[in-house]
Amino acid sequence: MNSILTPDSTLQRFSKPGAARFSLQRRVAASLLFALCVFVVNSESFAQTTRPAIVAAADWGSNPQQIADSRKHTPKYITIHHAGVLWTGEKTPVEFVRNMQTWGQKEKAWPDLPYHFLIAPDGSIFEGRSLEYEPDTNTRYTLAGNIGVEMMGNFEAQRPSKAQLESCAKLVAWLCQDLKLELKDIRGHNDAAPNQTTCPGKDFYRYLVDGQFVGWVTALMKGENVEITPGPPLEGGPTEEIPTS
Numbered sequence: 473m474n475s476i477l478t479p480d481s482t483l484q485r486f487s488k489p490g491a492a493r494f495s496l497q498r499r500v501a502a503s504l505l506f507a508l509c510v511f512v513v514n515s516e517s518f519a520q521t522t523r524p525a526i527v528a529a530a531d532w533g534s535n536p537q538q539i540a541d542s543r544k545h546t547p548k549y550i551t552i553h554h555a556g557v558l559w560t561g562e563k564t565p566v567e568f569v570r571n572m573q574t575w576g577q578k579e580k581a582w583p584d585l586p587y588h589f590l591i592a593p594d595g596s597i598f599e600g601r602s603l604e605y606e607p608d609t610n611t612r613y614t615l616a617g618n619i620g621v622e623m624m625g626n627f628e629a630q631r632p633s634k635a636q637l638e639s640c641a642k643l644v645a646w647l648c649q650d651l652k653l654e655l656k657d658i659r660g661h662n663d664a665a666p667n668q669t670t671c672p673g674k675d676f677y678r679y680l681v682d683g684q685f686v687g688w689v690t691a692l693m694k695g696e697n698v699e700i701t702p703g704p705p706l707e708g709g710p711t712e713e714i715p716t717s
């Protein structure tokens with residue numbers, strides 16, 4: 473009994489619970505601060521790019537044929553193409569995509585569009601072949617693992633538009649993020665099939681060679697605002713921009 477009444481015991485009975493409450497408040501505050509820091513760091517490191525608007529195959533009237541299961545693949549590369557046909561604006565992008573599908577089925581026995589995505593000069597993105605299947609090509613290279621992204625136009629003779637470059641970078645950033653692809657695996661058709669083609673045309677290939685394209689994609693994946701512009705023409709390259717309407 474006596475010992476309970478000593479000053480030390482009083483401290484034990486009254487001060488220590490107070491100290492414990494104080495300590496608990498500190499721990500809660502520290503935990504909240506920690507959680508806040510984790511949130512801030514995460515939201516900076518993992519800021520995400522969003523899926524760009526894509527015209528679904530069903531919405532442009534796609535009419536694909538069955539593709540064999542043996543052609544299923546796991547995407548690794550993003551391989552960029554140009555159509556290689558001068559864009560004059562006489563056909564609409566939808567007509568272009570439909571014509572390419574029909575032509576490929578009749579003339580090349582391709583069951584569907586040879587590409588997974590097609591980008592019009594006005595920046596519209598069209599869904600082509602399902603990502604589940606490898607693409608098709610007129611050249612020789614290992615098709616499994618490639619996502620084919622095609623831009624309408626001929627970049628040996630005309631320049632891509634700002635809208636087209638922006639859509640291409642946004643699409644590629646989203647694909648890299650969503651499918652966990654590596655930036656080093658973004659390439660031109662001519663990288664996949666050396667000495668067989670000039671695709672994706674010198675006025676687009678330049679952005680792959682000088683690292684600008686990967687720079688745009690990287691910034692988009694970090695959620696940064698990035699100015700994507702065609703910049704000055706290449707020396708000896710095309711000077712006319714593709715018509716966007």
Ligand SMILES: [Zn+2]
Nearest residue numbers: 553554661671
């Ligand atoms: Zn190509």
